[in-house]
Amino acid sequence: DIQMTQSPSSLSASLGDRVTIRCRASQSISSHVNWYQQKPGKAPNLLIYGASSLQSGVPSRFRGSGSGTDFTLTISSLQPEDFATYYCQQSFSNSPYTFGQGTKLEIK
């Protein structure tokens, strides 16, 4: 399995802050990383696909970058609705597709 390791596991930040979440793959996966946001009691929602492409309807304050083994999700100016848990997912290998353990973003 390709392991996806996110850091940090949790993060406290204030409205308007810029935050960065990192995801490291256990082997090179080119740009095959997707990012999801999950709010309590809800299904995950796609934010970024192919490492850096913004899903339609997602605010431009979300940005994805990286390739190979290291990837980042950056939120440029935190809004109240951004406090949630974020997951990366590798789509390079289907044996199996795997997710990071999640990063919980909380209000400071």
Add this chain to the structure above:
Amino acid sequence: QLQLQESGPGMVKPSETLSLTCIVSDDSLSDNNYYWAWIRQPPGKGLEWIGSFYDGGITYYNPSLKSRVSMYLDTSKNQFSLRLASVIAADTAVYFCARHNKRAVLDPWGQGTLVTVSS
């Protein structure tokens, strides 16, 4: 806009078979550009890919669950199903169905359904 909705029993006894269905709101089950997946999330934990398939017949399952998992497609009813045999307490989770493309980008997802394994 495509919507997915999971249905099935909320509780299953240990050693029995968990069966869930995902109803798809349009005809895209027959579109070979899409795959159909099940993902689960134990309470308070992260996401685990169970498996995917598409109408062309290709299926792939998580190796950790492969011996117990089967998936079925019923295009006439616009639905697909999951069966997980010989369940144990560790199979307690919210089960999500989702659609993905050939790049395994999951969108959209169903709302999820909690299945508890308990006697």
